[in-house]
Amino acid sequence: MSEIFKINEIFYSLQGEGFYTGVPSVFIRFAGCNLHCPFCDTQHQSGQQMTVEDICRTVSNFPARHIVLTGGEPSLQVTSQLTEALHKMGKYICIETNGTHPLPDGIDWITLSPKDIFIKSPAARPILKACDELKVVFTGNMPSCDGLDIKAKYHYLQPCDTGNTAETQKLTRLAVSYCLAHPEWSLSLQTHKYLSIP
Numbered sequence: 001m002s003e004i005f006k007i008n009e010i011f012y013s014l015q016g017e018g019f020y021t022g023v024p025s026v027f028i029r030f031a032g033c034n035l036h037c038p039f040c041d042t043q044h045q046s047g048q049q050m051t052v053e054d055i056c057r058t059v060s061n062f063p064a065r066h067i068v069l070t071g072g073e074p075s076l077q078v079t080s081q082l083t084e085a086l087h088k089m090g091k092y093i094c095i096e097t098n099g100t101h102p103l104p105d106g107i108d109w110i111t112l113s114p115k116d117i118f119i120k121s122p123a124a125r126p127i128l129k130a131c132d133e134l135k136v137v138f139t140g141n142m143p144s145c146d147g148l149d150i151k152a153k154y155h156y157l158q159p160c161d162t163g164n165t166a167e168t169q170k171l172t173r174l175a176v177s178y179c180l181a182h183p184e185w186s187l188s189l190q191t192h193k194y195l196s197i198p
């Protein structure tokens, strides 16, 4: 029997952030999240019920191989039934997660963005200890980044979009300085916002 997922939206755009910046991708945005980050700018609460078949049919409308499972927090819903179905279509599956829940088999690329730097609750602490790229939202609090115990191939520092242009520009300049002084970190920008694309 096909599982049911609550999906906020499925859309086609360029990946705006991190390692795969610029890569055409189909984004599957899962509804809901277990955290409440103060800077969360994603409208992810609403959603419609979709089966694996519904999702695959929608995904097949777009030509890209790259799939990005995002949210909200996709790990609360994604299953191996869905990853298997997407793999059968020849897709490459990336996930953007806060790392607080286990992932099913079949994820090809893990982007982990820990939120326990901002939310001092055990519920925000990542249980995932390895990922492909670690993406830290930079709010000016760098010392805690050095203490992260998560293995990653790539480390990205992404200035927080505070909603205040001057403040965001200041954070971006500080993040640039941090990366120059700590070259194991690279800068990630939310390029889709600069381009005014989804």
Ligand code: SF4
Pocket (backbone or CB within 6 Å): 033, 034, 035, 036, 037, 039, 040, 041, 042, 044, 071, 072, 073, 098, 115
């Ligand atoms: S983990 Fe992500 S989606 Fe969830 S509240 Fe934080 S920023 Fe928003």
